[in-house]
Amino acid sequence: MDDISTSALFIILGVLILISGYFSSSETGIMSINRYRLRHLVKENNKSAKRVDKLLKRPDRLIGLILIGNNLVNIAASAVATVIGMRLLGDAGIVVATFALTLVILIFAEVTPKTLAALYPEKVAFPSSVILKILLKALFPVVVTVNWITNGMLKLFGVSPEQIEEHSLSKEELKTVVNESSAMLPTNHSNMLTSILDLEQVTVEDIMIPRSEINAIDINDDWKDITRRLTNAQHTRVLLYRDQIDDAVGFIHSRDALRLLTKEQFDKPSLLRAVREIYFIPEGTSLNTQLLKFQQNKERIGLVVDEYGDIQGLVTLEDILEEVVGDFTTTQTPTPSDEVKVQSDGSVLVDGGANIRDLNKEMGWELPTEGPKTLSGLIVEYLEDIPENQLGLKIANYPMEVLEVKENMIKVVKIFPLQQTSSSS
Structure with missing residues (x-):
């Protein structure tokens, strides 16, 4: 380098630092790129995305190429900086050049380009992949040799670069x-x-209409009462049973009921012949599973039964769909809004039969949903006894008071929201 002027050496040093910055930004840009967006762009036949995706198929070769280029450039820059330092400051220039070059490379060839690439990975990775592809072909023998040595060392630890882990969310x-x-x-x-x-986390018990609230007709009732209830039925399908709901007969579609009502000879036998077979759902079935079963069996309604075959509630296809899209039909049971009455002092009067999940959604509460599905059931389980009126307790840090108990069921509960208790304390 004795024949090269100092100014020319400064220019060479500047070019080497720029090249070092290119390799640093390329590495960060390509490795930081969103793999899912990259796959989407590949499907859209984006040429740049395909080029980057091909490079990422063998990350060991890509990293080897970048590090080979980066280290060659940095070593060359170190040599040039040492010559410049010795020309300007003599032997002391070696120390000055070392510290000065370290600072320059850190700022202009490492931190700045890598930060830029991390912020805009696609804008850096796509254009830089063109040069990297060319360099990979030109330096392929060197890259393969280096990879062969490093891969051999990795295999000693049981790691194979060919087996790239596919990251799924x-x-x-x-x-x-x-x-x-x-x-x-x-x-x-x-x-x-x-x-x-x-x-997948929600089961049919979480959304079912409890057996005590199922709108059903006892086929053994007076015939006039049956016809009146069929005429005034507000639901598409009505459940028929004998004496008790566990002895269910089947569902009658309102369309079929109306057709039969128009006939002169309409009696119980003709009504029973028109009922449709009951579709039973085992308790504990997740909603995603039940949605598929409804689709496979061409059903829209079913009765949830426990391990003993006793009916626990009723679930419809609309109930599951409403879990996804929200309420869009008139439901059989009151919504949480109908079961909740906010008082002037900030407390809330809640119907004991209110579904806990619906309450949490409506009020933004975090009452426990593991176990009992209704507020009444939650309190009874917590106390391990049926409480009396005017009993105070706290569940999940929510102070509450049982205001009314009737027929061994909690009818009304006053709940004090967390934000009120925290502010008062």
Whole structure:
């Protein structure tokens, strides 16, 4: 380098630092790129995305190429900086050049380009992949040799670079992605997506109409009473049973009932012949499983039964769909809004039969949902006894008071929200 002027050496040093910055930004940009978006762009036949995806098929070769280039450039820059330092400051220039070059490389060839690439991975990775592809072909023998040595060392630890781990998102990670994409998704779409992901955790007991609230008709009742109730039925399907609901006969479709009512000879035998077979659902069935079973069996309604065959409640296809899209039909049971009455002092009067999950959704509470499905059942389980009126207790840090108990069931409960108790303390 004695024949090269100092100014020329400064220019060479500057070019080497720029090249070092290129390799650093390329590494960060390609490794930081969103793999799922990259796959989407590959499916869209984006040439740049295909080029980057091909490089990422063998990350060992890509990293080897970048590090070979980066180290060659940095070593060359160190040699040039040493010559410049010795020319300007003599032997002391070696120390000055070492510290000065370290600072320059750190700022201009490492931190700045890598930060830029991390912020804009696609804008860096796509154009840089063109040069990397060319360099990979030109330096292929060197890259393969280096990889052969490093891969051999990795195999000693039981690692094979050919076996690239495919990272798939878990359900919770998908929910996080959806929630973080809320700025690009309408709120109702985001809620629907997260609800679909939650279907596996929700069982039919969480949404079923309890057996005590099923709108059904006893076939052994007076015939005039039966015809009157069929005429005034507000639901598409009505359950028929004998004496007690566990002895269910079947469902009668309102369309069939109306058709029979118009006939002159309409009696119990003709009504029983028109009933449709009952579809039973085992308790504990998750909603995503039941949704598929409804589809496979061409059913829209079913009775939830326990291990002894006793009927626990009723579930419809609409109930499951409402878990995804929200309420869109007139339901058989009151909504949480009808079961909740907010008082002037901030407390809330709640019907004891209110579904806990619905209460949590409506009021933003966090009452425990494991175990009993209704507020009454939750309190009875907590106390291990049927409480008396005017009994105070606290569940999940929510102070509450049992106001009314009737027929061994809790009818009304006053709940004091957490924000009220925290502010008063």
